[in-house]
Amino acid sequence: MASLRQLHKCRRNAAATAAFLLTLLSVAVARDHHPGVGRTSEAELRAPAPAPAQAGRSCEAQLRALPDHAARCRYLSWASHPACAPRGYVHYLRLFYCAFGGAPWLGAAALALWLLLLFYLLGDTASQYFCAALQGLSAALRLPPAIAGVTLLSLGNGAPDVLSSVVAFAAADADAGDVGLSSVLGGALFVSTVVAGVVAIVASSSGTRGGPVEIERAGFVRDVCFLLVALCYLLAVLLTGSVTVWAAASFLSLYAAYVLLVWTSHCCAEDGTTKPAVDDVAAAGPDPDLAAPLLAEDPDEPPALPISSKHAEAAAPPRRGRSSLARRALHALQWPLYLPRRLTIPDIAAHRWSKRYAVASALLAPLLLAAISSPSSPAAALSGAVAGTVLAAAAARGTSSSSPPAGRCRRLPWLAGGFLMSVLWSYMLARELVALLVSIGLIAGVRASVLGATVLAWGNSLGDLVADVAMAMHGGRGGAQTAVSGCYAGPAFNTVVGLGLSLTLAAGARFPRPYAIPADASAYQAAGFLAAGLVWAIVVLPARGMRLDKVLGVGLLLIYLGFLGVRLGSLSLGAANGS
Template sequence: MGYPFSSVRSGYSFLILFSCLLFTSPVDSSALRPKSDNNCSALNHFHDYKSKCAYLKSIDPCASQGFIDYLSFLYCNFDGFPLLGQSLLFLWLLVLFYVLGHTASEYFCSSLESLSKLLTLSPTVAGVTLLSLGNGAPDLFASLVSFMGESKGTYDVGLNTVVGGSSFVTCVVVGIISVSLHRRRVRVERSAFIRDVCFFCAAVGSLALILVYGKINLWGALGFCSLYAVYVVFVYLSWRFGGESCEFDVESVHKRGSSLGEPILEQRDDLDEDVVVVVDDGRCYWKLVVWVITLPLYLPRRLTIPVVSEERWSKPIAVASVTSAPVLLSFLWNWKRNPTSFEAGVVYITGCSVGIVLGVVAGATTKKSHPPKKWLLPWLVGGFVMSMTWSYISAQELVALLTSLGYIFGVSPSILGLTVLAWGNSIGDLITNVTMALHDGDEGAQVAVSGCYAGPIFNTLFALGVSLVGCAWEIYPSSIVIKTDPRVLESLGFLVIGLVWSFLVLFSNRMRLGAVMGIGLLVIYLASLSIRIVQTVGDSH
């Protein structure tokens, strides 16, 4: 979500800390239970860290999607120092938000932009396919992990993240843009707005039907996901034959995004250059400190994700990345398998062999001065696959940590998905779209408002749809049974109310953005969130 060609999203993820502290309300942690006999609901019956640690050692990990068992990490290592352990988990939460956002903006979206140029896609098609995929990458991977992870009980996290993010963008972001531009009386393009709102309402209605019915099979999931293809075709036909202006110019979005500022923890991709520290400039010391702190987060991705852009090209790092990528994939394939088994050995040998061959070929066919000009597609596909791999790993850890925090603090993970995870994935939309609307004139305002609806449509139909398809494929021909919190339907209802309010106010005001529309949207969002939190707190009593 948002315009990730700007890396603003990753830095602002640190604001999520305040969200964690504000909304850790006590609720019944059994609201979300993995479908396993060995779940963590019994932790409520133990009152000290030693007994909780002993219980966790006697069962399988509760939140087992991630590489780390966060519950055992806390209860078995910080007896007597609970505040220190909890602080470390919150710090790691911020790090995961940063890695997910930074990977999406710096690697995933860079590959998508290059693929768009190489395939010579029209701006409109690129906007509603590759650009939307880049925008919704964090939501997509969080949804995939929630539905397809080992703990299937995290369905609610994925659903609430999509609904919460859509509500935040269409109510809060559009509301702030409307209030900020009320003096300029900016007009929104009528046909584009009607199209986006109608498709979004159809998407929300389809999702509501799935939740009410309580289950969906593979063909239903494919039908739900294919609605996004219908939207893409409709957008293209509107632009091609209807005279509608192009709203998704990838190049212009990239230029706008690059001028929005640097994130708090921006990483430069020039490890091959010397770090020069100017003694009389204190800011250089700060940059050096930040560089050292973030190096462990940056280096593994840089050495496993092929990058072939002119600005970030380095032949030694490129050769190292194509060599290391298959090794990383073989490790992930063997994860949680017996590392001494014959099959694991074959996978490791294959990964290392493929990596060596690719490294030799890359070293022989590339130059030090510039990235390759021929056979560019394999490089871009490799960068796309590995950036997608790292995004999935980050989202996997993020969902596992949020589920663990739910058990630790007695907070329903569905609420954490509706607030913390949704806000973390959407904060870039707020910063980027508002800045674009304020500083890029009427055209920038039109692009920002259009993006506020196109992004949630993608997340609802494609991100959630792909998750449903993947989950249904695993159990075909059976159907997925979705036992979700009925209050998700209430959140969907408020989302539709926000869309209807925007529709009515804009048409009554001749498609001009104004304060009435913006304030109304903000009130609707706050009302929805407040009711959900009050209901959740009431459940604990």
């Protein structure tokens, strides 16, 4: 119960922080439409337009050639330079140079706060809706735990990374493609070095009383070797500079081979032909904190989640309570973050079930899908309205106010709809996140790939750090085993599926011509240090009897510090050369 109260408090504080960030962003956006401090004056906007863009010059070069923020604002208001066009739903360059022309520090703060809010929304959408739908689907489809763990649950954990990569490669410019490539490699490097290193140090400290913590050898070697093979394949593709749709599809198919390998190992273990390498883990018995099953075993019941009424309150802004006026106002500010997703994502989790929201999501989900897929098509809007009306009528007639739909056949359509709409929301948020990072790179004069390998990778991987370290500290030896497995199986999924799917879609759009891969030094550096971390782990851990200790952890942390040192050195050298 103590851990549950801490989780409730953590989520409540996160929601409060997000509401505060949303308020600040609303003020920032309002400055673009109303006079205020720091806004570019009307006289400056009416000044003659700057010279037209020169062909072949990047947006950053065009903006750097202009003398001040007012000139850049006029250029962005008049010019139609493709590289300066907004990549998302907000024109961040115009917002920064026009709304905050006289106070750039305030504009930088607003963009940084909006970046944090997008990270929060992307992670919250994945945890609240996407993972719940995937767990329900895996139970309804009766997938074995081994297969569900490397398919649906890996997809749920890696959704932000995968969708960020897909969105980046779907863009038409090289900057966004750099972000997608660098973010996946940077995230894999961060998780396999920083997260794995901290887990090893924490496990060695917490396991001293009960003896050293040992890791199962076969699964560890399998995951690390697969990630090394995938990394070598990716480096070969990067060195060629381009990829065909067939080469990209073959890279993506590597994960099918990995799933087959896991399935074979699972079958052999069930037949008794494979003996676990760590016998004392089973002898210790299940840890009470980890006793809940990973997936619900009954396909007719919702996933077994440790959620109480207090946790349910954290999932939605409470309506009333014995709170102060300030807290009530804060809860009211949370509704813009909660309500749009709640009204458009079908959700049949028992602790969040509401027939009114279910009917509303059945009505509005097709409309949102039509608006995103074909924003300027009246026929698509009409089709979405008709489909939404029919689905809402069916939901109103076929659901109960007291409990969510029961039975495999009745739950599957709702779970599929929740999966589809949570993917759509995650896609929209990831698209906006990549667009914001590219704009920040143009404003700050930093390559977008550098931001992808650091800021985007950190934001998408902080959840892994918190969850895996907590599991290693409080989950016993089984928790440490699970945490270490996640440090390598997760990056393997994100690298192969995230980049494989992105490259396949990008190459397919240019078929039969190959797709030119937008890679710079940061991608090669991240790949090199990732390979160094994997080699260090697969050499040190078996040499020390598969025991987690500080030698492994400190070495992995030093490898990541070396990567940061190289990146900072490259940035300093680039600044000195004027690039």
